[in-house]
């Protein structure tokens with residue numbers, strides 16, 4: 297079932313989303329060569345709790361981290377580790393969940409570590425663009441698959457591939473609610489979006505093949521060809537004439 301959130305629920309989700317945004321800004325300032333992915337995890341955990349939230353991913357279906365930290369060819373669900381040190385030229389995707397009074401927010405962003413090569417720069421630029429091109433399709437009465445249709449069209453135009461096995465989703469009292477929000481699809485198909493629905497849109501674009509592998513830890517998802525991947529995600533609420541970002545300033 298796809299739920300319509302009340303004004304009060306949206307206010308809570310906006311609080312959760314704002315702490316999510318602030319956590320991103322805080323972690324962004326810590327990223328530099330030599331730190332570990334576990335350090336970012338622990339700083340995020342502290343920051344979220346200090347701001348009155350709970351990390352939304354910790355123990356979710358047994359996930360062991362407070363956030364997901366995915367480096368280079370890791371697409372999503374990278375488990376933070378003391379052994380994983382960030383190097384100059386890496387790109388690092390931070391996926392953060394924050395819960396306030398039982399309501400979730402979900403947002404991901406990919407950051408450079410120092411100076412990165414042209415391929416990674418281009419990948420990050422176009423994946424962030426793809427997120428906003430998808431979001432632009434959202435308004436009361438619009439069809440859900442218009443989001444993915446535009447994202448994949450944009451990605452392919454720029455010679456990037458779209459991960460299909462992982463999708464965006466509804467957000468609310470659960471991290472993952474209905475509907476699924478794929479990053480591909482046929483324009484003018486799918487359910488009709490309604491004011492008050494809350495969804496997370498999250499394109500994952502690859503420089504090479506769209507195909508994925510799961511590592512032996514059963515969580516980390518990587519590109520099959522080892523080329524880099526980027527991930528940008530906002531949680532938004534559908535409005536009468538567009539959308540409002542909940543995971544922002």
Ligand code: MF3
Nearest residue numbers: 353354356359364373391402
């Ligand atoms: N943002 C991720 C998603 O939407 C959530 C991470 S799943 C977890 O799928 F299990 F790692 F928490």
Ligand code: CO
Nearest residue numbers: 402496498529
């Ligand atoms: Co998500």
